[in-house]
Amino acid sequence: MRVTHTTASDVDVVLPCLDEAAALPWVLERIPAGWRAVVVDNGSTDGSADIARELGATVVHEPRRGFGAACHAGLLASHAEIVCFCDCDASLDPGLLPGLVRPVLGGSADLVLGRRRPRARGAWPLHARLGNLALARMIRGRTGVTLGDLGPMRAARREALLGLGLTDRRSGYPLQMVVRAADADWRIEERDVPYLPRTGTSKVTGTWRGTWHAVQDMRGALRQRPDVRLQGADIR
Known part of the structure; x- marks a missing residue:
């Protein structure tokens, strides 16, 4: 794919949202x-969509439940040259996204991930951290790419x-993105980002059961091996 000149303002931020009314004002203020x-x-049943719209965000409705369904709907609805992803629960600061965008704009990286660094007790529960560590090891074994985190930013x-x-x-959506990017020889980098206690209850990794289901989804993505090179995925 031909890399075009992009300005630092030509960026869309996809924020998957399920009942995040309490966190949205802070998150959107930091864009x-x-x-x-x-x-x-x-x-959402807590008025999240109305709050987001009132605060100036573009709102997309994705009826099919699932983190990946929400992320991909946002990707399809975006139109900027650069797309960022960030959780909508105030655990990650969107104001730090320019640090992830710069390597992409500068041409030194194709995919930049935020490597979470907990800043408070309870920000990253033990079960979620252990699941993340196991997945990072599986990614290295499957692709040869060494990551410290499979972060959502x-x-x-x-x-x-x-x-x-x-x-x-x-x-499994974020892991599949990394695996397919690695298969296409993308340059993948990490940048440290503070990880804060989320607002509200996690829908994915808030419990051991939720973490187990997430790990199973991601293991399925790891088992996928494309038979042919992905059309259009190699961006150099």
Whole structure:
């Protein structure tokens, strides 16, 4: 794919959202000036969509439940050259996203992930951290890519992401993105980001059971081995 010149303001931020009314004001306030927030409502019942709209975000409704379904709906609804992903629960600061975007804009990286660094007790429960560590080891064994975290904060070029042909619509979506990017010889980098206690209850890794289901989804993504090189995924 031909890399075009992109300005630092040509960025959309996809925010998957399920009942995050309490966190949304802080999250949207932290979106960098000139960037567009795309809040993907995944069936909220607490008025999240109305709050996001009132605060100036673009709101997309995705009726099919699932983290991947929400993320991909946001990717499809975006139109900027660069797309970022960030959780909508105030555990990650969108104001730090420019640090992830710069390597992509500068051409030194194709996919940049935020490596979470807990800043308070309870920000990253033990079961979630252990599950993340196990997945990082599996990624290294499957792709040869060494990561410290499979963090939800990330940045890449929109057309290249679409070229990966992502199909997972559950918790395996972020892992499938990394695996398919590695298969396409993308340059994958990490940047440290503070990880704060989330607002509200986690829908994915808040319990051992939730973490177990997430790990199973992601293990399924790891087992996928494309028979042919992904069309349009190699961006160099």
